Amino acid sequence: MKILYFAPIPYNGLKQRPQFIAELLAQRHEVYYIDPTRSVFKFKNCDFRSARYDPLPNLHVLRLSGIFTAYRSLEPFDFLHLNTISERVQLRNLASTCDLIWVGYPLWYYVVFLMKGKKFIYDKMDDNALIIQNRLLRRLILKVEPKIIQRADLIFVTAQQFYEDIEKQKPTTYLVPNAVCKEIPLLKSFKSDPGKKIFGYVGTISHWFDFDAIHAILGADERNYIVLVGPNEMPEIKHSRLSYRGIVPHGKIPEVIQEFDVCLYTFCKSPLLDTIDPVKIYEYLAQNKPVLAVKSRETEKFGGMLSLYNGIDELKEIAQKDFEEPFQTEEKRRQFVAENCWQARVKSIALRLEED
Known part of the structure; x- marks a missing residue:
């Protein structure tokens, strides 16, 4: 055909x-x-x-x-x-x-x-x-x-x-x-500084991105750092614990994700939110990374694999806690990838x- x-x-x-x-x-x-x-x-x-x-x-x-x-x-x-x-x-x-x-x-x-x-x-x-x-x-x-x-x-x-x-x-x-791409390998996680908790986002930064959520995470704990990776269409936030990486090749995304302690999906609450099925969340989970995400119809379907927040106060509270990996065994992670590739x-x- x-x-x-x-x-x-x-x-x-x-x-x-x-x-x-x-x-x-x-x-x-x-x-x-x-x-x-x-x-x-x-x-x-x-x-x-x-x-x-x-x-x-x-x-x-x-x-x-x-x-x-x-x-x-x-x-x-x-x-x-x-x-x-x-x-x-x-x-x-x-x-x-x-x-x-x-x-x-x-x-x-x-x-x-x-x-x-x-x-x-x-x-x-x-x-x-x-x-x-x-x-x-x-x-x-x-x-x-x-x-x-x-x-x-x-x-x-x-x-x-x-x-x-x-x-x-x-x-x-x-x-x-x-x-998610089935061929993406699971890379070994590494932590450069045990005293830091690095929250990372991969994707386009545009009018749908919630900057109040970023400020809330930074303000929740002085150990919290944020790394934003991807094309940026908005004015940059100036903060000593926030950095921008710019665009990275798709093949390098797993490597970048492994630098994070927690992966972010921080979008604004709007009519757009319930229409987005975020590819980035599949990619985060495929690397067995904890995910902090705004609650929507499309994030709720992942159930207990994500840490969901409804508002800024709840986000601040969650950002102070320790996060667990979404999959406790490699078999469960592979099953998720196989079903969602x-x-x-x-x-x-x-x-x-x-x-x-």
């Missing part, structure tokens, strides 16, 4: 759900991973030309030329859909010969909406209307996502909230949570594709 996989993120970016799923589908199918198009206007200092490379024998990464593509945020006013003509022309041959169209991001809609007669899959990874700050893009997402849902033959969602909202209108909706998730996806 030939699959056109319209991805939300570039293949060579931080490795997440889209890349893992595409790679595993490519073990049995021919997959064309379509990177987000780089507009000639938006990326003046970047390469907006088309590109193609093959990371695996059956996985082909394709970036369309953006020389005739303007900002996506203008598409609410593009009633003739002129902005996507160039992309549709470039995909004409692939679209006519593919068997399945996989959409991982709503803003691809006006590129794929004329591709008829193909099995259509929507993989809803995030609530993009809540994540995106651009008002015009949010408006476009709210306009086109219902059309994608109506068009889709199958829908895969990451969060229980998504499932409950969408399954009512589309019975062929299935919950496929995020996961990307291979298991794609196996369930493949079964649905065969049934449909």
Whole structure:
């Protein structure tokens, strides 16, 4: 089967759900991973030309030329859909010969909406209307996502909230949570200074990140230190016991996690929170690290494996305590990884594709 996989993120970016799923589908199918198009206007200092490379024998990464593509945020006013003509022309041959169209991001809609007669899959990874700050893009997402849902033959969602909202209108909706890489090794933990308790976070730092929680942890005990790892989109906090590491390669994440005594999932309480199935928590647990996380529908499902807090006062109290490893035996840790790895998730996806 030939699959056109319209991805939300570039293949060579931080490795997440889209890349893992595409790679595993490519073990049995021919997959064309379509990177987000780089507009000639938006990326003046970047390469907006088309590109193609093959990371695996059956996985082909394709970036369309953006020389005739303007900002996506203008598409609410593009009633003739002129902005996507160039992309549709470039995909004409692939679209006519593919068997399945996989959409991982709503803003691809006006590129794929004329591709008829193909099995259509929507993989809803995030609530993009809540994540995106651009008002015009949010408006476009709210306009086109219902059309994608109506068009889709199958829908895969990451969060229980998504499932409950969408399954009512589309019975062929299935919950496929995020996961962890099965091949990630369990590294030996090390502690550079027994007098310090290091709390660490791995992930993007943006408007959803709870800085009050960071201040609360630092204020709970003078032995508490915090390390933030990942791209930062917010003003930096200046504190002697807090440090920023910046971006690290995905393969180095287990090594970084092992430096932490406690791993953090400190997001703000908001409508967005219950829609996030955090990949980072799977990665933390795969390294058998204690996890301190804000309570949400998606963190409660991990049960006693996490230390959950509801508010700042509860967080301060927990941050003063000692933490235990989530798995008392290596067998239990391995079982968790086996049940929550990307291979298991794609196996369930493949079964649905065969049934449909």
